[in-house]
Amino acid sequence: MRQGVPEGSLSTTFASLQKNALARWQQERSSAKPVITVGTATCGRAAGALDVVQAFQDELERHGIDCPVIEVGCMGHCYAEPLVVISKPFRPPICYSRVNPVIAQRLVREYILGDDPCLEFVLGALEPNDLIPSFQDFPRAAYEQKLLLKNCGHINPLDIDHYIANGGYTALVKALQSPPAHIISEIKKSGLRGRGGAGFSTGEKWEVCNGAQGRPKYVICNGDEGDPGAFMDRSILESDPHSVLEGMVIAAYAVGARYGYLYIRAEYPLAVEHTRIALAQARKYNLLGKHILGSDFSFDVTLFEGSGAFVCGEETALISSLEGKSGMPRHRPPYPAVSGLNGKPTVINNVKTLASVPHIINRGADWFAGIGTETSKGTAVFALAGKIVSTGLIEVPMGTTLRQVIFDVGSGIPNNKNFKAVQIGGPSGGCLPESSLDLPVDFNSLTGAGAMMGSGGMVVLDEDDCMVEIARYFLEFTQRESCGKCTFCRLGTRQMLSILDDITKGKGKLKNLETLERLAEDVKAGSLCGLGKTAPNPILTTLRYFRNEYIAHIVEKRCPSLMCRDLLTYYILPDKCERSCDACVGSCAVEAITPNKQRIKVIDQDKCTKCDMCRVACPVQYNAVVKLSPPQKVPVASK
Amino acid sequence: MTRNSFPQPITRQEEVEAKQKTRRVLKGFTKKRANLIPILQAVQRKLGYLPRIAMAEIAIFLDIPSVDVYEVVTFYNQFRLNPPGKHSVRVCLGTACHMKGGYITLDAWERRLKIKRGDTTPDREFDLDTVACVGCCTMAPVTVVDEKPEAKVEPTKVDGLLLAFEREKQQTSEKPQ
Numbered sequence: 001m002r003q004g005v006p007e008g009s010l011s012t013t014f015a016s017l018q019k020n021a022l023a024r025w026q027q028e029r030s031s032a033k034p035v036i037t038v039g040t041a042t043c044g045r046a047a048g049a050l051d052v053v054q055a056f057q058d059e060l061e062r063h064g065i066d067c068p069v070i071e072v073g074c075m076g077h078c079y080a081e082p083l084v085v086i087s088k089p090f091r092p093p094i095c096y097s098r099v100n101p102v103i104a105q106r107l108v109r110e111y112i113l114g115d116d117p118c119l120e121f122v123l124g125a126l127e128p129n130d131l132i133p134s135f136q137d138f139p140r141a142a143y144e145q146k147l148l149l150k151n152c153g154h155i156n157p158l159d160i161d162h163y164i165a166n167g168g169y170t171a172l173v174k175a176l177q178s179p180p181a182h183i184i185s186e187i188k189k190s191g192l193r194g195r196g197g198a199g200f201s202t203g204e205k206w207e208v209c210n211g212a213q214g215r216p217k218y219v220i221c222n223g224d225e226g227d228p229g230a231f232m233d234r235s236i237l238e239s240d241p242h243s244v245l246e247g248m249v250i251a252a253y254a255v256g257a258r259y260g261y262l263y264i265r266a267e268y269p270l271a272v273e274h275t276r277i278a279l280a281q282a283r284k285y286n287l288l289g290k291h292i293l294g295s296d297f298s299f300d301v302t303l304f305e306g307s308g309a310f311v312c313g314e315e316t317a318l319i320s321s322l323e324g325k326s327g328m329p330r331h332r333p334p335y336p337a338v339s340g341l342n343g344k345p346t347v348i349n350n351v352k353t354l355a356s357v358p359h360i361i362n363r364g365a366d367w368f369a370g371i372g373t374e375t376s377k378g379t380a381v382f383a384l385a386g387k388i389v390s391t392g393l394i395e396v397p398m399g400t401t402l403r404q405v406i407f408d409v410g411s412g413i414p415n416n417k418n419f420k421a422v423q424i425g426g427p428s429g430g431c432l433p434e435s436s437l438d439l440p441v442d443f444n445s446l447t448g449a450g451a452m453m454g455s456g457g458m459v460v461l462d463e464d465d466c467m468v469e470i471a472r473y474f475l476e477f478t479q480r481e482s483c484g485k486c487t488f489c490r491l492g493t494r495q496m497l498s499i500l501d502d503i504t505k506g507k508g509k510l511k512n513l514e515t516l517e518r519l520a521e522d523v524k525a526g527s528l529c530g531l532g533k534t535a536p537n538p539i540l541t542t543l544r545y546f547r548n549e550y551i552a553h554i555v556e557k558r559c560p561s562l563m564c565r566d567l568l569t570y571y572i573l574p575d576k577c578e579r580s581c582d583a584c585v586g587s588c589a590v591e592a593i594t595p596n597k598q599r600i601k602v603i604d605q606d607k608c609t610k611c612d613m614c615r616v617a618c619p620v621q622y623n624a625v626v627k628l629s630p631p632q633k634v635p636v637a638s639k
Numbered sequence: 640m641t642r643n644s645f646p647q648p649i650t651r652q653e654e655v656e657a658k659q660k661t662r663r664v665l666k667g668f669t670k671k672r673a674n675l676i677p678i679l680q681a682v683q684r685k686l687g688y689l690p691r692i693a694m695a696e697i698a699i700f701l702d703i704p705s706v707d708v709y710e711v712v713t714f715y716n717q718f719r720l721n722p723p724g725k726h727s728v729r730v731c732l733g734t735a736c737h738m739k740g741g742y743i744t745l746d747a748w749e750r751r752l753k754i755k756r757g758d759t760t761p762d763r764e765f766d767l768d769t770v771a772c773v774g775c776c777t778m779a780p781v782t783v784v785d786e787k788p789e790a791k792v793e794p795t796k797v798d799g800l801l802l803a804f805e806r807e808k809q810q811t812s813e814k815p816q
Contacts, residue, residue: 046773046790078776078777226771228732228772229733229772307676307717308771309714309715310771325711385776387738391735392777459738477771483714589750590750609746609794611743611747611793613794
């Protein structure tokens with residue numbers, strides 16, 4: 001029925017759109033004028049990118065220079081925000097890092113007006129050249145392969161023409177001209193697996209939905225990225241929303257869906273705004289709506305804001321949420337592909353899965369299947385956070401080892417500290433120690449070590465981080481977010497949390513560790529959805545690899561990393577404290593520090609809130625404030 | 640899901656106003672159960688919170704028991720049962736912020752404002768809450784004050800931010816004279 005597409009007309013309609021877009025793009029980028037692009041995704045904004053945009057505009061106006069300032073998305077180098085790229089004719093595009101309004105003024109005067117590229121602010125050039133080291137010379141370039149993040153930070157996410165000019169929506173045109181069965185077999189052949197964490201074959205999911213009875217069918221994009229420390233989906237939706245939309249339309253065509261939902265967390269206001277604008281633009285160009293590009297295929301997408309519940313990342317919970325109920329998961333099967341939203345066949349895919357689809361259609365299943373490992377194809381996007389030099393977004397082929405990701409792409413641990421563990425997969429993943437660093441990252445290899453790839457959050461921990469506290473933190477999160485449906489998840493997580501609380505306060509007992517292990521297995525077995533099944537992972541992995549830390553907390557009442565507040569005291573070393581210095585006294589928020597008769601500062605332990613301010617304030621040449629664990633170590637101070 | 644705060648009583652005038660505003664918002668929606676969450680979001684955008692009267696109005700509109708509305712409101716973290724303060728304080732407790740002492744910052748706010756997370760000060764100047772992650776992990780610990788993310792908020796910076804609000808308040812109260 002849907003193959004009755006008058007093929008010629010479809011491509012001509014799109015060709016005119018493409019021609020317009022290309023003309024606009026070339027006029028903007030390849031003219032004799034310089035072009036400034038500023039990264040204004042959430043990470044850039046937090047670092048002050050909007051002030052930088054304003055400063056550029058003011059300064060350009062003052063000098064009467066005609067030069068567009070374009071707001072683009074995130075380039076992934078979040079550690080160096082705000083990022084600015086200046087392209088001048090006959091010069092390579094140069095990327096400047098940590099730009100502030102003053103630097104912006106200087107760049108206008110010295111590089112745009114003059115011809116001094118201000119090397120002191122340069123992060124790198126975007127193209128290889130003889131003048132400035134380019135991104136291709138960075139160690140990370142050897143590992144990175146940008147597919148989903150290719151357009152991020154390059155195009156203006158609010159302009160559909162930018163996306164089309166960079167090859168956007170060509171996959172949709174190609175898809176609309178072939179039968180749905182062909183698209184499904186291509187996706188199956190490519191080996192694409194769901195990027196939300198479970199890793200189910202996308203092609204198989206579509207095939208089941210395509211064959212399922214019931215109308216209308218739905219396609220849902222799952223952008224409810226709730227893991228603390230993960231921001232891949234947010235970045236893609238903010239910086240390249242059309243790639244996700246294009247993937248959705250192709251998915252809808254393949255399974256025969258009429259309606260779609262984009263489910264985005266309300267905590268991501270910018271992603272919501274950008275997607276809303278993208279939807280309106282796509283409708284205007286007839287890439288969404290009735291008779292897409294003049295074909296017989298109609299599909300429209302509604303934006304739905306999630307209301308802040310971690311469990312709604314689970315597909316059946318997300319569906320209940322869309323139906324206006326509490327987000328409680330239900331039993332599977334029937335899988336949503338057979339009976340989902342309103343009991344109709346529904347395909348739910350993660351943002352990154354859908355964003356991969358256009359690339360597969362355009363460049364073929366064999367090309368995609370050539371990237372990655374035997375069982376996991378394509379690239380993986382990770383959000384690097386925690387104690388790592390280059391925090392931000394990276395994209396590497398599946399099968400890259402953790403060591404390469406952390407030490408080569410992420411540039412290692414700051415401040416000469418030692419690596420301790422990497423927490424991968426968010427609250428459902430686990431903590432892996434140094435010995436697991438040579439494992440390749442894909443869907444299967446990490447499960448043996450007790451972790452999972454998850455959706456792509458990666459938090460690096462160094463020697464100052466307490467593993468018991470990390471396990472407690474993640475469990476506190478899952479315990480609070482447990483929906484309460486399954487008894488084991490509801491009560492089991494609570495019980496485990498109270499045991500961990502006791503251990504971090506020095507009230508634990510050795511037999512608690514066995515109880516923890518038993519409870520963890522029971523919660524895993526007795527829970528319906530992914531939240532409960534994976535919630536014990538942080539505990540199990542820390543118990544497996546860092547048991548000695550638990551034992552130190554329980555037996556010696558000591559926190560080896562000096563992090564658990566109930567097990568440590570702050571103490572000012574009298575022989576190091578400088579009599580004329582009052583830095584710590586001023587820094588204390590609760591006035592717990594007073595000088596004694598010799599003007600040596602003494603901490604009143606009853607008042608001290610252990611906020612670490614005095615240790616930070618103490619000048620490095622004295623370093624008199626130390627943390628001691630267990631607290632009994634503190635000598636009785638003379639007043 | 641656990642909640643810290645229960646609905647506090649509001650004045651008669653506030654109640655009437657809330658009822659009118661809720662009805663106005665409801666005009667933009669069709670009577671479908673699937674609209675419940677978008678309606679709640681729209682009402683909260685208008686009122687800043689969801690008082691009991693608004694929930695009752697929504698229940699009548701959708702022809703569902705009001706306990707169903709209450710269930711949904713208390714299930715999701717986004718919905719508030721109490722009026723917000725003039726300034727909103729959101730302490731980020733994402734992983735990166737936690738590792739760099741976000742919980743210490745939260746303690747400092749709680750101590751200074753004399754309220755617990757999820758509550759509003761009695762004079763409705765400030766409300767304090769936590770967020771899971773605002774994605775500015777490089778600037779941890781982060782506190783979002785009135786939509787603006789503040790970087791590296793340690794206990795002394797908490798005092799500084801509060802002092803700035805106090806001075807601003809003094810200046811505005813002096814101006815009319």
